[in-house]
Amino acid sequence: MPVMKHLIAPSVLSADFGNLQRDIEMINLSEADWFHVDIMDGTFVPNISFGFPVMEVLKAHATKPLDVHLMIVKPELYIDRFAEAGAAVITVHYEACIHLHRVVQNIHAAGCKACVALNPHTPVLLLKDILIDLDMVLVMSVNPGFGGQKFIPNTLSKVKELKALAALINPSLRIEVDGGVGLNNIGELVNAGADVFVAGNAIFAAPSPIEMISLLKNHDAGILTRS
Ligand code: DX5
């Protein structure tokens, strides 16, 4: 059976917004799999990013699926609009949803894949009763709100715990890691069971972003984590 390769989702948050179309074309041409789109409302997180006008630009120019990460309160109010704006995957935060099951149903009804994100302090086990309904879980490896932060090492054991839980409940669940991901930690995260990687700073601060995407995509966990 062929081994499924992990996916790379460059974070548009770290792009040059003065040259957004150029950076979108770079991702189109690269070995990246998805576009990661961070929506921040200044309330759920202490930062404001961008909204529908940028989604429209992405919808018009991106040739790969849009992975939309909603860091907003009351995400249920905007599911349909993000679906119409081209989202393929919609991620809502566990911490932002009182009726999480209903929100997940709404995401599926809108024709999108449903993902739930966990802040660094939120235990994996809290997702036990919703795991069967999810396509993906996003494990935050920094406190959400900003690109370019330092990876929180405890993420590794959270990914392992989630992988074990998913093996029992929903083996096809994808596990995405977001925040401080780079060549220094992607290998051990793959080994821990993660299969989708968001990277902002690691890609856009690299001398050649397209080459960095290739390095992250073709990282051989087995070779590079062997001591
Ligand atoms: C943080 C965002 C991330 C961020 C990742 O709140 O959810 O997607 O853009 O950026 P890096 O890879 O720079 O940590």
Ligand code: ZN
């Ligand atoms: Zn994100």
